[in-house]
Amino acid sequence: MKGIGADEAYWQALSAGELKLPQCSACGKTHWPAVWRCGECGSWEHEWKSFEFSGTIFSWARTWHEFGAAKEFGLPYVSVVVEIDNANGRRLLGTIAGNAENIRIGDRVRGEVISVNIEDEVIPALRWHLDDKPSTATKFNSGATL
Amino acid sequence: MNRASQAKVAVAGVGLRQYKRGGATLPEQGILIRAIIDACEDAGFNPADVDGFVSYGDDKNEPVRLMPDLGTKELRWNSQVWGGGGGGIAAAFGQAAAAIISGQANAVIVFRALAQGNSGRMSAAVMRHHLNDHIMGAGLIAPAQICALRAQRMFEYHQVPHSVTEELVKASYYHGAKNPEASSFGKELDLEAYRTGRWVTEPFRLFDCSRENDGAGALLLVSTEQARDLKKPPITLLGVANGASQGWGDLIENDTDYASAGFKPVADRLWEQTGLQPKDIDVVQLYENFSAQGIASLIDHGFCTYENVAEFVKFENLIADGGKLPVNTSGGNFAQGFIHGIGTPIEAIRVLRGESANNVANAKTCLLAGGPGAPTVSSAIFSVDDR
Ligand SMILES: [Zn+2]
Numbered sequence: 409m410k411g412i413g414a415d416e417a418y419w420q421a422l423s424a425g426e427l428k429l430p431q432c433s434a435c436g437k438t439h440w441p442a443v444w445r446c447g448e449c450g451s452w453e454h455e456w457k458s459f460e461f462s463g464t465i466f467s468w469a470r471t472w473h474e475f476g477a478a479k480e481f482g483l484p485y486v487s488v489v490v491e492i493d494n495a496n497g498r499r500l501l502g503t504i505a506g507n508a509e510n511i512r513i514g515d516r517v518r519g520e521v522i523s524v525n526i527e528d529e530v531i532p533a534l535r536w537h538l539d540d541k542p543s544t545a546t547k548f549n550s551g552a553t554l
Numbered sequence: 555m556n557r558a559s560q561a562k563v564a565v566a567g568v569g570l571r572q573y574k575r576g577g578a579t580l581p582e583q584g585i586l587i588r589a590i591i592d593a594c595e596d597a598g599f600n601p602a603d604v605d606g607f608v609s610y611g612d613d614k615n616e617p618v619r620l621m622p623d624l625g626t627k628e629l630r631w632n633s634q635v636w637g638g639g640g641g642g643i644a645a646a647f648g649q650a651a652a653a654i655i656s657g658q659a660n661a662v663i664v665f666r667a668l669a670q671g672n673s674g675r676m677s678a679a680v681m682r683h684h685l686n687d688h689i690m691g692a693g694l695i696a697p698a699q700i701c702a703l704r705a706q707r708m709f710e711y712h713q714v715p716h717s718v719t720e721e722l723v724k725a726s727y728y729h730g731a732k733n734p735e736a737s738s739f740g741k742e743l744d745l746e747a748y749r750t751g752r753w754v755t756e757p758f759r760l761f762d763c764s765r766e767n768d769g770a771g772a773l774l775l776v777s778t779e780q781a782r783d784l785k786k787p788p789i790t791l792l793g794v795a796n797g798a799s800q801g802w803g804d805l806i807e808n809d810t811d812y813a814s815a816g817f818k819p820v821a822d823r824l825w826e827q828t829g830l831q832p833k834d835i836d837v838v839q840l841y842e843n844f845s846a847q848g849i850a851s852l853i854d855h856g857f858c859t860y861e862n863v864a865e866f867v868k869f870e871n872l873i874a875d876g877g878k879l880p881v882n883t884s885g886g887n888f889a890q891g892f893i894h895g896i897g898t899p900i901e902a903i904r905v906l907r908g909e910s911a912n913n914v915a916n917a918k919t920c921l922l923a924g925g926p927g928a929p930t931v932s933s934a935i936f937s938v939d940d941r
Contacts, residue, residue, distance in 0.1 A: 412686045412806060419687075441806055467711075467812070469702035472753040477693040484753075487692045489703055489807045499808050501692035513710050526690050533691030 415442040417456045422532040425521055427461050430454040440498040461519035463490040466499050468511050478524045488536055490517055502534030558937040563651040564781040564788035567597025567774040568900045572891045578669040578768035586615050586667035587623045589770040597774050598785030606631030606659030608649045610642030611894050615667050631659035638683025640841050640895040640925020645796035645932035650775045666896040667770035676766050676894055688806045698763055701927055702755040705846030708813035712860045718867040719845035725872035730885025733911035738889040762845040764887035771896030788939045789903045793828035795820045796932030804929040815847050815926030817854035824933050832856045836917040837905050838881045839898040847926040874912040883912040902936045
């Protein structure tokens with residue numbers, strides 16, 4: 409699995425169906441991307457704090473061209489940047505369930521973990537649902553090879 | 555103010571070889587050698603005396619391998635700007651200038667070469683530089699998609715009208731149509747085709763995207779003093795800045811000024827360095843990978859704001875000769891051709907020499923706004939020698 413920075417615990421939590429982001433133990437700042445050292449206060453201590461899979465759409469883009477993304481997404485699909493609730497404005501990426509024709513920045517979403525095949529590896533990923541648009545996506549199987 | 559006569563480094567020669575994507579007549583390294591020789595001949599400079607090389611965007615042509623063809627006597631400087639995209643293009647001139655001013659090299663070539671047969675698709679290579687499971691798990695594997703996310707924020711949240719991208723693309727094709735070297739020579743933009751082109755990633759349709767070419771470009775830099783003794787009038791490097799400020803970078807879409815192109819701190823430093831302001835710029839070569847990023851770059855550099863962008867970015871303002879701020883006088887990445895942007899600094903030199911297909915009368919300063927939206931970005935100002 410290829411993450412970015414000190415994000416190993418993020419992937420472990422996601423595989424277990426939980427959303428965790430690192431918070432500096434000294435100054436309380438929620439860091440994302442994950443860091444080893446808090447650039448604000450210099451602390452090396454972080455707690456991985458749990459968050460709800462809920463937030464608002466910060467931006468979105470609907471892809472029609474076949475770029476070679478994971479087959480699970482089909483075409484077209486909508487990629488989103490979601491501002492996570494109560495996380496100092498930190499944003500996570502994902503896709504939206506369905507074609508989401510009326511999606512707008514600021515829409516409320518709730519998320520779930522799905523599994524996606526990327527270059528012969530199964531990874532957990534975030535699938536978001538617009539409030540009032542029910543899901544048909546399959547839940548992430550935490551027994552899958554990660 | 556840093557006058558051009560005091561600028562220590564100048565561009566003395568340029569060379570550009572462009573082909574259709576997949577259509578290069580020689581392998582990448584061969585085209586590059588040609589472009590470097592073109593630049594040296596343009597300057598009347600012996601290629602064997604070139605002692606430095608700088609590139610950007612993960613170029614694969616290590617300078618030491620060019621030595622046998624160029625007859626290089628001694629290689630004294632070879633470096634590349636970090637980053638996979640076009641964000642390092644102007645910074646490459648900064649490295650060349652650093653080499654010359656510090657006395658570590660005398661004659662430095664800034665280059666970029668790309669042939670699909672050798673390096674594959676550029677867009678794929680740029681993205682490989684940045685891919686991780688966060689973005690791939692969101693179906694994001696192409697630069698167009700990341701730029702689309704930022705563009706959507708600019709259009710929808712900051713309420714920049716969509717019409718401005720059409721004005722920019724139209725101006726690029728207007729110039730390209732008159733440039734015999736351009737891929738769009740003789741073909742102005744078909745507005746209907748622009749407006750109804752197939753979606754790539756919303757909000758981008760086909761003609762909002764630069765399409766790749768094979769080719770190579772090279773620019774020869776020497777001290778301004780030495781350039782004055784060469785064949786062509788020197789075009790000085792008046793200022794150059796690159797980098798990122800806190801809250802911008804490789805942050806999996808957590809950048810603070812998200813809909814921007816990342817230039818604000820770089821542009822601030824450039825204005826401070828040169829004592830110039832946006833109103834002092836006569837012509838702009840604007841690296842536009844995607845239409846919206848070109849607009850964001852103009853805003854970041856201070857030419858207009860979210861509020862007045864529609865008054866400023868108008869076709870009649872953007873064209874040579876007579877527009878308030880002619881942009882992409884060769885046709886730019888959209889309409890001239892896209893060899894990872896190396897055509898844009900070359901056009902900066904040509905337009906200031908009066909050698910462009912779309913000259914701007916009495917143009918003295920040209921801004922090169924580098925690849926927008928990259929984790930690090932860079933810009934430079936070139937000027938005619940005012941000795
Ligand atoms: Zn801290």
